[in-house]
Amino acid sequence: MPWECGIDGCGAVYEDVESAIVHQATDHERRECKVCGTVVPDGYLAIYHAFSEHSRAEYVRAYGANSADVRQREELLDEIGEVVDREQLAERLEG
Secondary structure: OOEEEHHHHOOOOOOHHHHHHHHHHOOOOEEEEOOOOOOEEHHHHHHHHHHHOOOOHHHHHHHHOOHHHHHHHHHHHEEEEHHHHHHHHHHHHHH
């Protein structure tokens, strides 16, 4: 299944999810978390940070999100979480 980068209409397509996440982390600007100020890679890793480090309520308040926004991001996290090889991803991001 191909994976498309959804950042700002980028549209780059990758054969595996790990390559798409590495692309987001290396080819796009980092973003400051509006909840805690931590600078994180954009895309999946930014969403992962927001939803694993902060409550849904904090996310909604900081980003002006609504329940549909939260559901969309939770579905993305679930979809990627089912297929991502976290060990391979960590190695590729560190390397």
